[in-house]
Amino acid sequence: MAVYIRGIGNISIQNTFLSTGIPQPVWYNEPYVRCIDPDFKFFLNPLDARRMSKLIKRAIITAKASISDSGIEMPDAIISGTGLGSIDDTEKFLTSMIENDEKFLQPTFFIQSTHNTISSQIAINLKCYGHNNTFVQGGISFECALSETMMLFADNKIKSALVGGYDEMTPAYFKLLDRIGFWKKEPFASQELSKSNTNGAMAGEGSVSVVLSDSKDQKTYAEIKALDLLYMPENITNSIFDFLQRNNLKSSDIDIVVAGMNGDNKGDSIYWKIFSELFSETSQAAFKHLSGEYFTSAGFGVWMTANIIRSKFLPSFVSLNNIIPGKYNNILLINHYRNKNYSLILLSAC
């Protein structure tokens, strides 16, 4: 069963929304960055939007953009990944509960704090009665959503799906993670993030919706060939070798390898080791210097990879070793979150 990427909507810390292809990058010198949002009022009915949190607004807007990009009117399933859901509303409800000693609370923030509100709100907005699910597995939440979707396609239960990754980085949550050393403290420039060689990542946030289908058309971006999720793999190089073998590929068949390097030297050293063991002659690229690190940043990686395949062009600002790929047939996307959760996604030209 082939699964194709038919449409994508992407709100990120880059000018990705409604951009055809990968736009010229915006570079950052600080670890806390928020999305470049479109003007929400052009895309949402003000009555609907009144009570929506920012994350839900972004999710509905990218969902609709991906649907219109795909030419598929109604997806058969809506499956989302989110590490934290609407953390902004969670914080509001929590703070109010603590400050007012469990009195005078409003239901709206509680309702929106529930992670599955994103998938549900998209479904209610589209009037979609199909399979609806929400994955919350930290740094591979988006890939978990994609993985279930692939199984539903293989079972012939669906012919199309809307898969998304949605997370926001509130000032308070940034501060919490900063306290435990997640973010960069040393000066850096995001264009050189993968070579910064200091502790901590650059944070980000984003909303990426992808419409998948079992059929393709002339505009189709790419095929998602295979996906593996791994928990604390003993030897990631062996796992990648095994993944390629199961898909009848050698490492030399991979035209570009895209890694989720986030600037944290400890985590990034794992990618450099994989590169040296399997992909030393391969064109190497990264994406988190554009997206920042957040729980569902892999969605941005899929958006970028799909665009590279469709345009048959690797922008120099994402390349790590300046090897120009000879072909754009197979791209391997490798992502890990704090050396615990790993994902491998194989995307191919179609």
Next chain:
Amino acid sequence: MTERVLVTGLGIVSGIGNTLEETLNSLLNGRSGVGIVEYLKTNHTDIPCSEVKLSDSEMFSMLSIPETSPVTRTALMGIIATREALTKAGIIPDRSMKIGFVSATTVGGMEKSEQYYPDFLENDSRNDFIKVHDCGACTEVIADYFGGFSYVSTISTACSSSANAIALGSNLIRHGILDIVIAGGTECLTKFHLNGFNTLMILDRAHCRPFDASRAGLNLGEGAAYLVLESEESARIRKANVLCRVSGYGNACDSYHQTASSPDGKGATLAMTQALEMSGLKPDEIDYINAHGTGTINNDESEGAAIMNVFRDKIPPVSSTKAFTGHTTSAAGSVEAVISILALTENFLPPNLNFKSKIEKLSFEPVTVLKRNVKLKNVLSNSFGFGGNNTAIVFSAENFSKN
């Protein structure tokens, strides 16, 4: 269908028992876990809940975990139930096996976050708990207690979360990705949840009365429950004791309202219909429905309408066991899956406590007294979540089970 999915172990902790045996005893003796809160520190002491009858200290000690460890009550309960499921199935997770852990939770580490949040913002004293706030981290704490899992995933679809975890676990086996999956969910009571549900005005100040005309809301509960799901081949090689089979499941979205179910029960109807379709069963082959039956005005009427849509004039025995366990939110799907499987393997129909008079719009009444020595072949368990996340699962008896 590529593979049959077998259930070879169960583990549960809830207000009605800390083990599978205690749970069964409570069900057979009509003992509810609902009462005045003892462990949750809240001002809302007038709201009855069903708490697990263990303090955090007792759980730390049962599991030999140092009390200062960043392990929340949700994770502790999850470990207790997972440990029982693994022990019952005779499994020690190991890297040489294709074994995964799929869990479900709604608020993850909130139980500690709501106590320590001012510290999180102001000082370094509770830093260990920052990392275990998100839902996925909670699952990893449980998985890491045992080690040996090569696959971990977490689902959050409010009150149907752990039913979707069972469906995902079954898919992972059917697709040959894993041989064994421990699937279920865990959720402890939190002030966050209690206050959240309270703002929605759906908490009954008295003991809940699912499917009763006078019902006035739900009682929250806490609990954890896990199923050991296993491929036929793995179960055969291990000579596992097979309890039943996961024969079908359906997931549909009601797409009606963020916190209310549609009057005609559209999403629930679709979920049950799909579960039946996948199982290859006709409606009249279902011998028992363990309803979602929260006791809210809205749910029971909507779910009742959906049951009538699917089963027409041949409605099988129905009961909600939430008056026993309270509504264990994310864990409800797997808590009730375990209760459904107990009914299937021990041949009884659990009663729907506190029922007096029928809902006018519904054609059926729930089972009100315990019925024993009832031969059950197929049972259906419903789980519905806010936002219209509706899931139904069918469990079927296996001929070569323990008898």
